[in-house]
């Protein structure tokens with residue numbers, strides 16, 4: 001694995017009696033675009049704030065670019081970009097005013113040309129106040145502000161929330177633009193699994209505060225499969241196959257969702273239970289995520305790791 005730019009160790013946060021983040025051990029290598037996904041209330045925003053040192057953990061720790069999150073120096077902060085949920089920007093400022101303000105924090109590395117090109121490409125009115133911009137325009141300004149200092153590590157919390165498909169695509173292209181500058185790393189949370197599937201090469205899944213997956217997107221997508229088996233008479237009462245996430249019975253058919261079960265095993269199992277035939281259905285990331293995080297109809301909670 002490459003150099004680790006973001007690392008957490010047993011990172012845990014309680015809000016009163018609510019356990020929001022539960023002993024998360026995470027390692028993100030340099031140079032990836034990592035989709036950070038989880039259902040509403042899974043703990044994504046809390047984890048991101050902990051990583052950035054904006055919240056104190058109850059127990060555990062995290063490190064960004066080798067520096068403890070609770071003591072990020074200004075030199076380290078200058079190497080990190082952060083886009084908040086909802087794009088909180090000073091509403092009374094113009095885009096030009098915000099640029100000047102933001103540039104003052106990054107005197108050495110602010111890329112004037114990149115910012116100007118991005119504003120022009122996105123057709124943003126530089127003299128307009130933030131409060132007079134649409135949500136989509138605010139999101140674009142916020143991405144331009146985060147990218148202009150050329151951050152090594154860009155962390156974004158649901159940056160495309162509420163944006164239309166075309167603007168989301170522009171936004172994601174901005175992210176790819178960043179990653180193409182060698183060695184840059186992006187972690188972004190999103191509920192739009194289609195976007196995560198399109199741009200990420202890594203996926204982190206969090207579920208009720210627990211880390212459930214942290215691996216390459218390719219591995220995750222290869223691992224989760226749906227298999228439909230047909231039987232001449234009736235489907236077996238017991239389904240006992242490794243990697244079973246969910247099982248549905250539809251008349252003489254069984255629909256299984258499996259994780260990490262290879263095709264050979266599926267074929268052997270289908271034979272052993274006397275299936276007439278079976279086929280493996282291709283799933284997109286959204287379907288896989290829903291199946292992976294749906295309450296399992298067995299007791300084991302799968303955690304999917306790099307293999």
Ligand code: ATP
Pocket residue numbers: 015018019020038039040041042043044045046047
């Ligand atoms: P969403 O996708 O809906 O934005 P999320 O994955 O970002 O959710 P968090 O906002 O981190 O989830 O919330 C995790 C849990 O912590 C939830 O149960 C939430 O109700 C709780 N929580 C979040 N912030 C606070 C707070 N300031 N005080 C008390 N509980 C909180």
